[in-house]
Amino acid sequence: MNRLLRSALGSGLVLGMTLISSGCTARPGVSESPTATATAQPTGTISVAGPTAGPTATRTATPVAASPAATGASGGDPSPDAVTPIAGPTTDAPQETVTPIYTYRVVNVYPHDPKAFTQGLAFDEGVLYEGTGLLARSSLRRVELETGQVLQRHNLPANLFGEGVTVFGDRIIQLTWKSHVGLVYDKETFERQRDFTYPTEGWGLTHDGQRLIISDGSSTLHFLDPETLEEIGQIDVHYDGVPVTRLNELEYVQGEIFANVWKTDLVARIDPETGQVVGWIGLVGLLSPEDHDGPIDVLNGIAYDPENDRLFVTGKLWPKLFEIKLVLLR
Numbered sequence: 001m002n003r004l005l006r007s008a009l010g011s012g013l014v015l016g017m018t019l020i021s022s023g024c025t026a027r028p029g030v031s032e033s034p035t036a037t038a039t040a041q042p043t044g045t046i047s048v049a050g051p052t053a054g055p056t057a058t059r060t061a062t063p064v065a066a067s068p069a070a071t072g073a074s075g076g077d078p079s080p081d082a083v084t085p086i087a088g089p090t091t092d093a094p095q096e097t098v099t100p101i102y103t104y105r106v107v108n109v110y111p112h113d114p115k116a117f118t119q120g121l122a123f124d125e126g127v128l129y130e131g132t133g134l135l136a137r138s139s140l141r142r143v144e145l146e147t148g149q150v151l152q153r154h155n156l157p158a159n160l161f162g163e164g165v166t167v168f169g170d171r172i173i174q175l176t177w178k179s180h181v182g183l184v185y186d187k188e189t190f191e192r193q194r195d196f197t198y199p200t201e202g203w204g205l206t207h208d209g210q211r212l213i214i215s216d217g218s219s220t221l222h223f224l225d226p227e228t229l230e231e232i233g234q235i236d237v238h239y240d241g242v243p244v245t246r247l248n249e250l251e252y253v254q255g256e257i258f259a260n261v262w263k264t265d266l267v268a269r270i271d272p273e274t275g276q277v278v279g280w281i282g283l284v285g286l287l288s289p290e291d292h293d294g295p296i297d298v299l300n301g302i303a304y305d306p307e308n309d310r311l312f313v314t315g316k317l318w319p320k321l322f323e324i325k326l327v328l329l330r
């Protein structure tokens with residue numbers, strides 16, 4: 001396996017792909033390998049280091065066999081200028097199709113309510129919309145990006161566990177986990193306008209301008225008519241012929257669906273027509289060790305500002321929210 005790829009992506013990708021392939025439930029970032037190191041800089045940049053890098057930000061993995069995608073890697077240029085979030089696959093491997101792998105560069109760091117069990121994140125007209133989970137703690141929030149201040153809040157009934165949110169026109173739609181109930185709000189007032197039902201669990205939610213897109217914890221993404229809120233199609237997400245399960249928080253980014261893979265530091269970039277994973281983003285090391293003081297949970301929360309090409313990510317109970325740029329590894 002290419003040294004640069006291993007060093008830069010660290011365990012997140014390799015372990016994540018192993019998890020995907022095996023269906024294992026182990027959590028990434030827990031076990032360690034001496035060869036996998038990604039060092040986040042306090043200044044808000046990320047450097048990619050080899051085995052001799054300092055220990056303070058080492059996030060690592062149990063050594064595992066390289067995945068089919070990881071073998072034969074031809075290396076890559078980690079320059080921040082190498083790619084933007086919308087960059088497509090590389091074409092310098094004429095004899096095989098190589099799935100692009102990205103790491104990240106932190107552009108900005110913003111405060112995030114460490115009590116927010118983030119289950120959904122969206123950006124619309126300059127502000128964030130966030131859905132939080134847990135029974136008796138779930139909410140819908142309008143949040144000021146720069147300060148993390150909650151500008152408006154609606155608490156869900158105690159028996160509903162909030163999940164993904166998206167802004168569609170003048171409405172906000174929010175899923176619930178196991179209640180099979182979706183909630184539709186007025187975007188300005190947060191008035192609950194109507195409910196709708198769906199047969200699966202509700203996890204992530206986004207839209208492509210025409211359809212709502214829902215994940216349910218499996219490898220299936222469901223498309224809903226935004227007016228009738230009835231299912232009009234679905235795709236099965238796969239990578240190298242293997243279903244990619246535990247798709248969680250979603251974001252539609254310039255023609256692709258980005259999806260957190262639950263309990264990993266991975267985001268899959270998905271072709272919405274075929275379900276094929278067309279790229280992987282490894283976010284290992286994003287939250288620095290000193291930010292692990294309080295209770296934190298997994299990466300969850302992707303929002304995109306299309307007007308300014310800004311990509312935001314956070315996690316459940318994370319004290320920070322990050323604006324990142326993607327950096328192509330190979």
Ligand SMILES: [Ca+2]
Binds near residue numbers: 121249302303
């Ligand atoms: Ca989102």
